[in-house]
Amino acid sequence: MAFLIAETTKEEREKIVEESLGNLSDCDGCMGGLAEMYQDYIDGKKELSEINMAFRANYYHDDDMPHKESCPINYGDPEFDLMF
Numbered sequence: 001m002a003f004l005i006a007e008t009t010k011e012e013r014e015k016i017v018e019e020s021l022g023n024l025s026d027c028d029g030c031m032g033g034l035a036e037m038y039q040d041y042i043d044g045k046k047e048l049s050e051i052n053m054a055f056r057a058n059y060y061h062d063d064d065m066p067h068k069e070s071c072p073i074n075y076g077d078p079e080f081d082l083m084f
Helices: 010-021 048-057 078-083
Strands: none
Touching: none
């Protein structure tokens, strides 16, 4: 199957993204913006590889993030921190 913009139609790119991401209609907001992230690919402006590289460049691993002692909404419950 072809994935490059030059080898696909807009409709094919829409289908590629839809099939890759799965059904987002039942999403509870946990993946907000994910479908929109690929709109430039669907519109023929950026290749999938460009979008994925840009995403990875902005992705942080837990080790890279500043350490948080606790969740600000736990109201002092130490067991709440253990759940997450």
